[in-house]
Amino acid sequence: MSAALEAHVVVDRGGFRLDATLEVAAGEIVAVMGPSGAGKSTLLGALAGLVRPTSGRIRVGDRTVDEPGARRAHVPPMRRGVVLLGQEPRLFPHLTAAQNVAFSLRARGIGRAQARAEASAWLDRVRLAELGTARPAALSGGQQQRVALARALAAAPSIVLLDEPLTSLDAETAADVRTLLVAELAASGTTAVLVTHDAVDAVALAARLVVLEDGRVTQVGATRDVLSVPATRFAAALAGLDRLEGVASGGAFVHDVSGLVLQADDAASVAAAAVDGTPLVAVLPPSAVRIDAADGATADAGAGSDAWRARVVRLEATVGGVRVVTTPVDADGRSAGAQPGPRVDAASVSAEVPVAAMAELALAPGDRVVLRIDRRHVRLLRR
Incomplete structure (x- = not known):
């Protein structure tokens, strides 16, 4: 299977240095776990184009999107084919749920009428068909996160980056959205990198697990193998x-x-x-x-x-x-x-x-x- 993402990310920030290598196959879901301050969000920020690496190289498919020192080697976030979904849904408050999803489709150049139809179909997939006319303020946290997921996948990205998307949800809602994530990522064949603090997310969603500690990868392998034979005390605590x-x-x-x-x-x-x-x-x-x-x-x-x-x-x-x-x-x-x-x-x-x-x-x-x-x-x- 070809690689959808190949990255060697080096970011220097004051006394902290992130130096991590990550490779994700097309259609694969990889989880990244580590203690607070390990560099997980910095890694996702670099992949998304929001953080400029000090050195290294990031390739999305057959394109180099970041290579410090190389001419024209920084592709802006909106042109990478990468979508970042974080803890906050960040929906447009003045748009309805359907209009939020249609925004991604319109950004891809899809006509207005087709975008409306496809947005409705996406809301149906995330079980919110009846709430298409509701604005974010009228939606619960779990419903907002479902709309955000539909908007992210409607953009047909090469890679989805998930930065602890379930953290702000209660346990029951998080379980529902987790189940939805499993189904939609599998159905769409989307390549994804998931940062999470919950081993349940990694087991439910990811084929492989990367453990990041103090800015470096300390273990990588099949999720079950990493949790069965942890290489560090942090990995053992996860299990x-x-x-x-x-x-x-x-x-x-x-x-x-x-x-x-x-x-x-x-x-x-x-x-x-x-x-x-x-x-x-x-x-x-x-x-x-x-x-x-x-x-x-x-x-x-x-x-x-x-x-x-x-x-x-x-x-x-x-x-x-x-x-x-x-x-x-x-x-x-x-x-x-x-x-x-x-x-x-x-x-x-x-x-x-x-x-x-x-x-x-x-x-x-x-x-x-x-x-x-x-x-x-x-x-x-x-x-």
């Missing part, structure tokens, strides 16, 4: 997993920072840890971690044991209870290689605790606890 780095010793995992031990039972993990000194990653779900209040019966916990002494860093509400984020400590309660305070570093481990159990434990940040890991859910991977 709802704990990710720890260590080495093999005696057929077990020994954590780099704290010296704490994790065992694993499955054949692949045992094979990964077979050679002492092999760099390993331990991946486990928070549901595999049991948490107990620290008391006098913790002599078996600590370095060299699969029962870990830890301190509670913070508590996070989840659908089914509370996620308790911890960092290891030694026998005297000192942090084992971790910084004090709310920061979560490479030594942190999370546990999922049901509401009833949380009420019994009565935990608070700063409390000491003992973690016990269910080895059946630990995967050891070579890194």
Whole structure:
């Protein structure tokens, strides 16, 4: 399949540098995820022509639309065949829903009567046929976003850039618009780059996932593969997993920072840890971690044991209870290689605790606890 987008984008802004490479095949949907400040919106801005790259090259189809230093190598946004749809619908307030969609069609040179007919058809596709005469102020947020989607796709762009288009919507409306996006992008065969903070969006919409951190791509691959075998702690957090780095010793995992031990039972993990000194990653779900209040019966916990002494860093509400984020400590309660305070570093481990159990434990940040890991859910991977 030919590439609809080939981009090496370098943008220097003060002390921040974005240096990212992205290639998207025709008709493919690629998701880009990363922490705040990673450069995701800057990347989309450069692809759209709203941000001028410092260096690199951007090609849309067989055209170079940006190549700093090359003569006439900056194509204005309106001539790129690229449409950017963001968190705000940005509809023309003085136009009706149908007129907003028709605007894209008229901009393509389509006659007035045909543009009206096609706009009505687009509104029907996004299930708003009855609201064609309504102005944006009379529409809900989800309805406005549907009109914006219809307007974007009616422009018949080479590429649609989606910058967290569901963020401002409530959960139910976001789910409806997500379903609509899946259907319309597939039906139109539109090539799309989706920036999102929600792994559900990436799984539902994108064949591939690009992880962007500190201005650089840290992992790229099939969405399922990236979330199953995360290469960084951020990618692991997206998948709802704990990710720890260590080495093999005696057929077990020994954590780099704290010296704490994790065992694993499955054949692949045992094979990964077979050679002492092999760099390993331990991946486990928070549901595999049991948490107990620290008391006098913790002599078996600590370095060299699969029962870990830890301190509670913070508590996070989840659908089914509370996620308790911890960092290891030694026998005297000192942090084992971790910084004090709310920061979560490479030594942190999370546990999922049901509401009833949380009420019994009565935990608070700063409390000491003992973690016990269910080895059946630990995967050891070579890194």
